[in-house]
Each structure stands twice: as C-alpha cells, then as structure tokens.
Amino acid sequence: MRGPAGEPDSRPRRAPASCSSATRRVPAPALYPALLGAAWAALAPPVQRLHAGGARARGRFRVRRGRGLAARLVAGLLRMPEAAEDVAVTLAVEPAGDGERWLRTFGVRPLFSSQWRAGDLLVEGLGLVQCWFRLRAEGGALVFEQVRSTLGLRRLGLPLPRWLAPRIEGRAGPLQDEVHVDVRIFAPVAGLLVAYEGRVANEAGGEAPPARAGGSTPESTAPSAPEPRAPEPRAPEPRA
Numbered sequence: 285m286r287g288p289a290g291e292p293d294s295r296p297r298r299a300p301a302s303c304s305s306a307t308r309r310v311p312a313p314a315l316y317p318a319l320l321g322a323a324w325a326a327l328a329p330p331v332q333r334l335h336a337g338g339a340r341a342r343g344r345f346r347v348r349r350g351r352g353l354a355a356r357l358v359a360g361l362l363r364m365p366e367a368a369e370d371v372a373v374t375l376a377v378e379p380a381g382d383g384e385r386w387l388r389t390f391g392v393r394p395l396f397s398s399q400w401r402a403g404d405l406l407v408e409g410l411g412l413v414q415c416w417f418r419l420r421a422e423g424g425a426l427v428f429e430q431v432r433s434t435l436g437l438r439r440l441g442l443p444l445p446r447w448l449a450p451r452i453e454g455r456a457g458p459l460q461d462e463v464h465v466d467v468r469i470f471a472p473v474a475g476l477l478v479a480y481e482g483r484v485a486n487e488a489g490g491e492a493p494p495a496r497a498g499g500s501t502p503e504s505t506a507p508s509a510p511e512p513r514a515p516e517p518r519a520p521e522p523r524a
Contacts, residue, residue: 314338315384315399316426319406319419328424328458333486334375335426335456337384341375343462345482347390354474362411364469364478365390375484390480400438405431408452414441415452425457448472459483 314337317324324332334341349359349367365371374389383400386408398409406417406428412435417428433449434441451470456463468479 315401315406316419319401319404320421323419323421326421326424327426330458330461330463330486331424331426331456334463334484337377337379339375339377340487341463341484342487343373343465343482343484345371345373345390345465345480347371347478347480348476349478350474350476352475355471355477358471358474359477362477363393363395365393365395365480373480373482373484409438412436413450414438415450417452417454423457425455428452428454450477461485 314335316335316337320327327335333339345368347365347368349364350356368391371391376387378385378387380398381400383398386397386399388395388397396410400407400409402416404418406419408415408417414434415430416432416434417430420427420429430452433444435444436442449472453466453468453470455466457466458464462483462485464481464483466481469477471477
C-alpha cells in the first residue's frame with residue numbers, strides 16, 4: 285500500500301482476528317483422574333503415577349489359581365495367569381478411543397483388558413464380560429468396588445444377575461516408591477479363579493528421581509579433586 289503522498293505505507297499491519305485469537309484446546313484429564321475428581325489428590329504419588337495414563341511398569345507377583353475343576357477350566361478358557369510363587373510382571377497402558385487399553389504380562393502370558401468411563405463408574409471389559417466399578421481413595425490407596433456386571437458388546441451389554449456375574453476385588457496401595465497390587469477374581473459356582481498380589485514400579489525415564497537427604501551428590505557424579513602435578517625439572521645453572 286502507499287500513503288497519501290504516493291510513498292510506501294510503513295505502518296505495521298495487524299494480523300487478522302482469526303489468527304491472533306486462535307483457540308487452544310485444553311487436553312482432557314486421563315481416565316482415572318477424571319473419574320476420581322477431587323479424590324485424586326488423596327492418592328499416594330506412586331499410585332497416581334501408575335494410573336495417570338500411559339504408565340509403563342514392572343514388578344514381581346505371586347499368582348494363585350482356584351483348586352476346583354470348574355475353576356481351573358474357566359480360568360484356562362479365559363487365559364488367566366498360571367499359578368506361580370514369583371513371576372515377572374510388566375504393565376503397559378495405552379490410550380484407546382475414549383478410554384485405555386491395559387496389557388499385563390505374567391511371565392510370557394498376556395492379559396488384555398479395555399477400560400472406559402460410564403458416568404461416574406469405571407468399566408473394564410475382558411472379552412464379552414464387562415465389570416463396573418466405583419473408585420475411591422482410602423489411606424492413599426485406590427480401591428475398586430464392583431457394583432455390577434454386563435455381558436455382550438460395549439454399548440449393548442445385558443445386565444447379569446449376581447448369581448451369574450463374576451466378581452472382582454482390587455486394591456492398589458503405596459509401598460514406599462512402589463505400588464502394592466492385590467486382585468482377586470471369582471466366578472459363579474467355580475469360586476476363586478485367580479488371585480495375584482505383588483509390587484510394581486514405574487519404569488525409569490519418567491520423572492526425575494527424588495533428591496537425596498541433605499542434597500548429597502552420588503559418588504559416581506561427584507567432582508574429584510585435581511591430582512597434584514610433579515614439579516618440572518629445572519635446567520642446571522652454568523658454572524663460573
């Protein structure tokens with residue numbers, strides 16, 4: 285553009301309103317913080333890290349199986365973990381649509397489940413069975429209180445009567461910097477299918493480790509004092 289005298293107009297141009305006032309989308313909270321709301325702050329930090337979305341963790345568990353024939357058959361059909369006194373466990377949590385996908389591996393056996401929100405309840409689907417939980421914080425731990433079960437597709441599940449519904453008891457509590465997990469799964473008639481208990485810790489690479497008491501520096505990174513140098517030899521003085 286040119287000014288009134290035909291000279292170039294040097295006045296700064298204003299950006300269009302659509303560019304300068306672009307709206308930024310605020311990311312939605314992860315599944316568990318959204319469900320717990322204000323109660324999320326009552327969870328211990330290790331429990332929060334495990335349920336904040338996108339967790340990667342590993343640990344050691346003890347796994348028990350039901351002893352009855354029906355329990356063994358049902359647990360086998362559902363590919364539940366095998367009994368073991370000390371088995372390596374890994375956990376990977378990935379976002380999936382409006383929920384999360386949890387992959388637990390007991391030794392070499394995977395156990396998949398999908399989790400999503402329905403109102404103020406957490407729903408966990410394993411195959412065609414969905415278990416509905418109310419979450420609560422208790423002494424820094426996260427407690428899963430099952431309220432009902434459904435059978436079928438995610439949005440077309442039919443309510444199961446209690447005498448046909450599986451029952452799950454779950455708790456994740458703090459244990460120093462780790463999380464102590466205790467889960468028990470029951471089925472009608474068969475009774476206990478599987479129970480697993482142990483501790484898991486988030487894998488390194490997330491948050492920085494806490495500072496040591498007193499602010500001391502680890503020996504491997506502490507600066508070392510410079511070594512003293514030997515005196516350089518002096519040239520002999522000429523004789524008279």
